[in-house]
Amino acid sequence: MENLTIQATKYTPEINLDTFGMISLTGKSYPENTFDFYEPMMQWVREYFASSPADETVVNMEIIYFNSSSSKLFFDFFDLLDEVKENHRISINWIYDEENESAEEAGEDFIEDFENLDIKLVVK
């Protein structure tokens, strides 16, 4: 399996998917067709966990702001992680600027929704 990198645009984050066990999203997220945009990432993540993932997978998400369909997509992404967590060690860092209250709240909501996932709030 190969690594996958997607460069940031004005309205989509930089995405780095590394078979050594690193999934990272950094930037803003408000694509026109959110589910189409993230499909290659979702596909990669599904294949990664189905093949031979690293002993531990670290997910770093640093999303400054995002539209509602991205919020839905991130929910689906966490749901995917939730489904494979029994057999894999996954730690998720939800990273935000101290002043970014809405990002902090979004992270808290995901922690509540996925209490069996290891999601940590990380202030930059």
Add this chain to the structure above:
Amino acid sequence: MDINEIQNIVEDDGIIFLTYGGFLSQSLIASMTEALEKEAESNDLKMSISNNIFTIFIELSQNMMNYSKSKDINDNSIKPEGLIIVSRDNNGNYFIDSRNIISREDKDKIEPKLIEIDSLDLDGIKKRYKELRRSGKNTHGKGGGIGFYEIAKRCDKIEYDFKEINENKFYFHIKTFLLEKKEQL
């Protein structure tokens, strides 16, 4: 709409951050969001406020872009265009205002959501947002159906209005208020 009417939208001697009327595209929305970021920066806006402004602006403008796509091919009479205004008054309150034409089908989808939002307090809106996000699992609709709840979470008040043009078309006007927080007193 003439320029006087645009000026009337901004109360007192408020400042217009951004106003746009016409055809919308994703790249235009991204450029306007970038312009708003610059305005926010030069006005030393707190990130907690500015991110809410950006998100509401994006939701409303992407909605306008998408209303035109949700109809059947035979009726191409609704274009992805409208008017959107971001402004501030002298008291430090921010407003994001959008006006466009929608189909009856879209009105029938939007109106119950806005009525429900109106009946809820902020905690109720947040709870409903999470419920809808969870229940919408694997439904890959355009916005996942939570856009107005996202907006409601991030502002203090929403006013809206539908005016019938004919049996299939309506003017849709929505104004969101981000009020200067009293907690700073």
